[in-house]
Amino acid sequence: MNLTDQQRTLIEQIGVWHENNGIQPAAARVMGLMIVSDKRELTFDEITEALSISKSATSNALNLLLRTEHLEYITFPGDRKRYFKMKISNWREAFTRKIDDLTGFNVLLRQVLEVRNRNCDESDEGLQDFISFLDYLHQELPNLLAKWEEQNKKS
Amino acid sequence: MNLTDQQRTLIEQIGVWHENNGIQPAAARVMGLMIVSDKRELTFDEITEALSISKSATSNALNLLLRTEHLEYITFPGDRKRYFKMKISNWREAFTRKIDDLTGFNVLLRQVLEVRNRNCDESDEGLQDFISFLDYLHQELPNLLAKWEEQNKKS
DNA sequence: AAGTTAGTTCTTAAAATTATGAACTAATGA
DNA sequence: TCATTAGTTCATAATTTTAAGAACTAACTT
DSSP: OOOHHHHHHHHHHHHHHHHHTTOOHHHHHHHHHHSHHHHHSSHHHHHHHHHHHOHHHHHHHHHHHHHSSSSSEEEETTEEEEEEEEEETTHHHHHHHHHHHHHHHHHHHHHHHHHOOSSSSSHHHHHHOOOOOOOHHHOOOOHHHHHHHHHHOOO | OOHHHHHHHHHHHHHHHHHHHTTOOOHHHHHHHHSSSSSSSHHHHHHHHTTTHHHHHHHHHHHHHHHEEEEEEETTTTTTEEEEEEEHHHHHHHHHHHHHHHHHHHHHHHHHHHHHSSSSHHHHHHHHHHHHHHHHHHHHHHHHHHHHHHHHOOO
16 A cells, blocks of 8 residues: 555544544544545545554445445446545535534524523523534534635636 | 422433533532532532442542543632632633644544555545644634634624 | 641543454345 | 455543542641
8 A cells, every 4th residue: 555654654643633523533533544545545445454453444434434425436347346535515514514413502592591590690601602603603604615715716 | 408390301311412522420510510410619529419320430520520621619708618619600611622633633634644655645635624624623712712702702 | 837628630441432453244246 | 255344332440530538738716
């Protein structure tokens, strides 16, 4: 597979970043490899070998990343192998998913406001502000993406 | 401590959400309790008792949340207890921290661009787009916050 | 000086996560 | 038909994370 030391280091760093974002270690390394690799598409065995992990670890990681749509694969006629690649365009969707997660939290916060019984209502203001800001984010972030796309297209 | 069933349920839900965002279980429940509780400030013992966890679990969780500035505490003259409370205003900082985390990732992505050797340069475009969008986010998110603050002040 | 209070620390245990290797399957090829 | 390829699955092992409980400390009280 022939990775430079720089590449190996980057794979680990990107791996750690993804671990910190909740992806399991092996899958996180696969993410690192897929983005750092000179080849856009890699096979199961290339991944296993490049990362020195077991076939089962590879199998788990790949299926996880396929399910979460971090990866996809293509095939070629007369070739039984799958060629895995990053679903690059996916960062847009990942972005929206993050926003939705925030919105889910916001639902809980509204319930808090209903359920808890603070003596002084002033105490609720901070929370109301936060809720309001999350609403605002939810509303404005898609616009932000749109604005960037426009600006980026021009150049 | 007298929590309603609704409150207990919400504490768990908020706890799970925080767990999914990388906070350890006990600390995540403390976050839930602090926001759901009728009292704005709670003592060490109240927390221990309300969540039915050990003193060491409480100690760990509180120190973690103090370090990460999710919580702070106040004291009163002639009272040795600490009264823990959420650092409410802190969501603004948490927001900026999230942005910084993205920026950190972006640094790695730029390195990828330098280090990897893709045959067709077209392949780099998607990555360049992503990098560019992250830059844009980094630049615009603070403005978004500012704009919200302004709009919110008026009402 | 002896006891209380408000926590902390340490050892250990339990639980959860992750990876391994071997055995398996299903499709293809010789 | 037998072998090979491209994986998957399963039982187990290793590692990590988390919590418990008991012993401890440091400050204050009586």
